[in-house]
Every structure is written in C-alpha cells, then in structure tokens.
Amino acid sequence: MKGIIIYQGRYGATEQYARWLAEATRLPMLSLDRATPAILAGYDIIILGSSVYVGKLLVAKWLDQNAGLLARKKVLLFIVCGTTADDAGQQQELIRNNLGRALSRSIETFFLPGRCVIANLSWKDRIVLKIGAWLQKDPQKKVVMNQGFDYMDQKNLTRLIAAVKHSVKEAALC
Numbered sequence: 001m002k003g004i005i006i007y008q009g010r011y012g013a014t015e016q017y018a019r020w021l022a023e024a025t026r027l028p029m030l031s032l033d034r035a036t037p038a039i040l041a042g043y044d045i046i047i048l049g050s051s052v053y054v055g056k057l058l059v060a061k062w063l064d065q066n067a068g069l070l071a072r073k074k075v076l077l078f079i080v081c082g083t084t085a086d087d088a089g090q091q092q093e094l095i096r097n098n099l100g101r102a103l104s105r106s107i108e109t110f111f112l113p114g115r116c117v118i119a120n121l122s123w124k125d126r127i128v129l130k131i132g133a134w135l136q137k138d139p140q141k142k143v144v145m146n147q148g149f150d151y152m153d154q155k156n157l158t159r160l161i162a163a164v165k166h167s168v169k170e171a172a173l174c
Contacts, residue, residue, distance in 0.1 A: 113151030
C-alpha cells in the first residue's frame with residue numbers, strides 16, 4: 001500500500017514537519033499545489049499537513065473540493081499551529097470550523113506545535129497578529145502572540161509517525 005505526505009504552510013514550519021516525516025517514514029512528499037486528483041489516485045494513505053492562519057486551515061478549501069476522493073482513502077491530518085497540546089477546546093474548535101462533519105469523523109488528526117518568528121512575518125500578518133494579541137483575553141497567550149514562539153522539534157512527530165507506520169502496515173494486510 002502506498003502513502004504520500006502532502007502539505008501546505010505559510011512560513012516553513014509545516015514543510016519542515018513534512019520533511020522530517022518523509023525522512024522517518026520514507027514516504028514521498030508533495031506541496032498541496034501540486035497534488036492533483038490524478039496523483040492522489042495512486043495512493044491509499046494520504047498524510048496531509050496544514051498550518052493555521054487566522055483560525056483557518058490552509059488546506060480547508062482543498063479538503064472540501066476533494067472530500068469525495070479522500071473518503072475512499074485513509075487520511076491522517078497534522079495541523080501545525082500555536083495551539084498548545086493541552087488546549088483540547090481550541091483544538092476541537094479548529095476541527096469543527098475547518099472540517100465537514102463527515103471528514104472530521106473519518107480523518108485522524110494530530111496537532112503539532114509550530115513556530116511564529118515575528119521578524120519573518122509579512123507586514124499584513126504582523127498587523128493581524130497584533131490585532132489578535134490586542135483582542136486576546138488570556139495574558140499568557142497575549143505575550144506569546146506579541147513575542148512569537150518556536151516549539152518545533154522532531155520529537156513532536158512521535159505519535160504521528162507511529163500512526164503512519166501502523167496505517168501502512170494495516171493497509172498492507174488488507
């Protein structure tokens with residue numbers, strides 16, 4: 001059974017996780033803009049990576065457009081964002097707001113802590129982040145939004161790598 005890693009990010013964190021995942025699993029990786037239905041047809045397992053921008057997955061529209069095709073595949077979704085691992089409420093809100101009901105039940109989702117380097121952001125993104133920080137009620141989150149963060153680590157992929165290997169092994173048995 002064949003698997004592929006497809007990703008869409010904005011500032012490099014999602015692509016870095018996709019690279020680390022490809023190295024660990026020996027699966028090919030492809031940016032979302034090159035992932036056509038014809039290419040996807042050749043794979044049984046799709047590992048999809050997305051960053052979050054203002055509460056939206058960068059792959060949300062693509063997921064909607066390809067829901068029929070994805071329904072016939074094993075899909076693992078990794079979401080790279082600033083949401084902490086212990087913030088289950090915010091994670092569920094992201095899933096609820098970005099995945100249709102059917103997809104949210106059929107896709108296994110993993111949250112990976114990302115990176116936000118303020119100096120690397122476009123001027124527009126800096127403004128959006130400043131406004132978000134200003135509106136943020138939680139003082140700790142406000143500080144993080146104003147100062148940036150970098151939680152990138154290959155160890156964050158441990159659960160996802162295990163799930164990918166399990167899915168590949170499971171698919172090979174069918």
